[in-house]
Amino acid sequence: MTGLHERHLAVSPEWLALYYRHPLELTHGEGRHVWDADGNRYLDFFGGILTTMTAHALPEVTKAVTEQAGRIIHSSTLYLNRPMVEMAERIATLSGIPDARVFFTTSGTEANDTALLLATAYRRSNQILAMRNSYHGRSFSTVSITGNQAWSPTSLSPLQTLYVHGGVRSRGPYAELSDERFIQACVADLEDLLGHTRRPAALIAEPVQGVGGFTSPPDGLFAAFREVLDRHGVLWISDEVQTGWGRTGDHFWGWQAHAEHGPPDILTFAKGIGNGMSVGGVVARAEVMNCLDANSISTFGGSPITMAASLANLSYLLEHDLQGNARRVGGLLIERLRGVTAASPAVREVRGRGLMIGIELVRPGTDEADPEAAAAVLEAARAGGLLIGKGGGHSTSVLRIAPPLTLTVAEAEEGAAILADALHAAG
Structure with a gap:
């Protein structure tokens, strides 16, 4: 040792x-x-x-961090922050969410925690639908909706969580079905679940489950879910902490493999956008993002230095395809x-x-x-x-x-x- x-x-x-x-x-x-x-x-x-x-x-990110550190490293969201506004503008456009608002955090855990706060406040419900085998972070609220027992150390929770089939294609009761019938079975399970619950706030789902072993449903599952969710007024949160920014190759966001009915109501991101700097965030349409009726700030979210790194990183990613x-x-x-x-x-x-x-x-x-x-x-x-x-x-x-x-x-x-x-x- x-x-x-x-x-x-x-x-x-x-x-x-x-x-x-x-x-x-x-x-x-x-x-x-x-x-x-x-x-x-x-x-x-x-x-x-x-x-x-x-x-x-x-080099592009290192240079941006060095130059920003020579000007100012920290200010908090109590002051106008040009790099944060510029990054928010770019992400709002890239997200595909209409009339988007962006809130920056320091991690994916905090981003998902914020998304849960928004959804439960907007819907006036503490009930969350989550996917089996999922992982959404290590905070008290995100652990409570994680569907992977190895990463969920307590059953105590401020939320009531109900778990939905569909995140794992090749295991479970529907594994032997064709993709089309797999989707039909998962949708039927969701319909049945919603028939026995009261006003769920949202379904949170990773398009590709990260900690769960890079499992994913057939393309189109979440579009089919969206039809059901919309009928019941349930929001869709796409956890893009691991799938965002083009990593899946076919799409810039994981949700775009299920895009028949448009973007999610809320999108969360983190990890790769800072290329090692602590950056996370939430994108939501204005009606949802603005539903909170109390003041809030972020001391470290959207800091000038992390935003400078993210802007340089995003530019490099897009310019080099x-x-x-x-x-x-x-x-x-x-x-x-x-x-x-x-x-x-x-x-x-x-x-x-x-x-x-x-x-x-x-x-x-x-x-x-x-x-x-x-x-x-x-x-x-x-x-x-x-x-x-x-x-x-x-x-x-x-x-x-x-x-x-x-x-x-x-x-x-x-x-x-x-x-x-x-x-x-x-x-």
């Missing part, structure tokens, strides 16, 4: 998770690579949990991973879209999740010079792959080869 690890354990909560038997201290990064305190170099396929969205030490790169290189990476895992009895499924890919591991010959194998592959990948993540329903048996969106074809090939060797070594 390293000295830093010992010091960490002495002052940190026991529930604060660390990867690896011998945890890493990352000291610096460049592009798609990071280095540890021992000088080892790694290809980064996880980006600090999908947060280093474009690249490590991206990183959504298109996610589609092209991500598509290649998914096919390579399917190829190298095709003969492995431990791999149940390779799934995902763009640069958001999951490899689900099971005990050979069964459909039983194998978290021990996932942990072993994580270690073997690190030994081979590759950092990945893990997640999944009630056990962390899914390898999570989400590199920065500037990933090159050569790096995708290299990462796939390392993963193939790691799966072989761990098997």
Whole structure:
């Protein structure tokens, strides 16, 4: 055990998770690579949990942060803030939500917490619909709506939460149905649920479930849900903390795979937009955003320095078509991973879209999740010079792959080869 690890354990909560038997201290990064305190170099396929969205030490972002820090770092929302207004204008336009208003926070947890406050105040209801296998943050309210038991440490809650089918396509009671019948069954379940409840405020859903193992429903499910929700006056909150900004390749936002009936009422974002700076936020149409009847501010949300970083990061992403790169290189990476895992009895499924890919591991010959194998592959990948993540329903048996969106074809090939060797070594 390293000295830093010992010091960490002495002052940190026991529930604060660390990867690896011998945890890493990352000291610096460049592009798609990071280095540890021992000088080892790694290809980064996880980006600090999908947060280093474009690249490590991206010059445009570093320059924007340095220049803003030389002017003013902090002011709070009590004062006019030009970078915050400029960023809000860009996000309002990109969101697709009409007459949009934007509120900035410091994290995805806080963004979802704010969305829940807005929805419950607007609808005058503390009842929330959420998806099974979901994850929405670590605050008291977001833990209470998380449908993944491994990340929900208490059942105490200010909200009444009811869980809906549909977030996991290949497991559960509807797994054997066709996509069309799967959607029909999930809609029927939602209709039945709404027939037994009082005035739900909102349905909150990740278009692709992140912590849940990069699972997703067939395209169109949330559009079908929207028809039902609209009839009952229930809001739709799209949690885009992991799916926003083009990561899925096909779309800029995850909700656009379900766009038949237009954008969500509320959209939340965080992680990648700051490329490592603490940025989150909520977008909602004015009627919903303005429903609160008390004053509020944000001390740190929308700070000048995080907004400067976000503006530079967003400009780089759009100017270099990183959504298109996610589609092209991500598509290649998914096919390579399917190829190298095709003969492995431990791999149940390779799934995902763009640069958001999951490899689900099971005990050979069964459909039983194998978290021990996932942990072993994580270690073997690190030994081979590759950092990945893990997640999944009630056990962390899914390898999570989400590199920065500037990933090159050569790096995708290299990462796939390392993963193939790691799966072989761990098997």
